[in-house]
Amino acid sequence: MLSTRTHKLGFPFSANLRSELDDAFSQMFGKSLAGCEGAYSPLSVWEEESKYHVALDVPGMKKEELSLDIQDGHLILTGERNTVENREYLHNERRFGKFKRVIQLPDWVDPTSVNATIDAGVLTIVLDKKPDLQPKSIEIKDSSQSE
Template sequence: MYRSLFPRDIFAEMDRLQRDVQQAFDLSPSIRGIAWNGFPALNVGSTPQTLEIYAFAPGVDPSALEVNLERGLLTISGERKSALPEEGDKAAVHINERFEGAFRRVMTLPEDADPDAVNARMSDGVLHITVQRRASAQPRRIAIQ
């Protein structure tokens, strides 16, 4: 891939435009959230007792994150500030591929998720959300009489 450090390079601009168009088609919503290239990136797994959601948001201040659960929809939103120099600092930015700005990810939780038993904690840029499953949905052994 051809890249130049000069901002008016036509090949770099065409490359950026191609990536933007490709991302527009790749960001189709699905029942499991946004397809790849969404921010923050998610890993979702489950155990018989819990749903485990990991949102990878390096460089995001935990106070700038908001996690909401309403009607079975889990929403992770916030804003990542730019680490680049301000325009008045007499510095030039040649390549900026890091996402900055407001973001929002929405995913549907299964019916057995307990909205009253949700825990969220942030460590080293990873937001870990644990959602307990309802006790009535837990597997159990039935005694034969």
């Protein structure tokens, strides 16, 4: 079953109470409130002056097993973590299956500036803010010294 999570970039994740409750329920009982099973990739988001960064844990996955798209103002990561066939687990906390992470991008993100790298099981995505919306310093001139 496809596990999908959606977040808004640039807004506090605490505003997404349903997702937080789902995460807590999943940690306590091993499945989500919706009963969805499948892989899950935790993410972190942080902002710098001119960029947004998104990091997702995708342990053991290769870039060929992931797909990253921008569509209708959303950053969409899909992938599938396959299980080993014919294996009987004594204990298993790992999740397998298809997953989809959707991040709603604010208007000030430049969708043409996306850069994605994968290293040591972490997919890092960097998005530039639109140049015309980035902070800039304005020189204040002294009118008494004008010529």
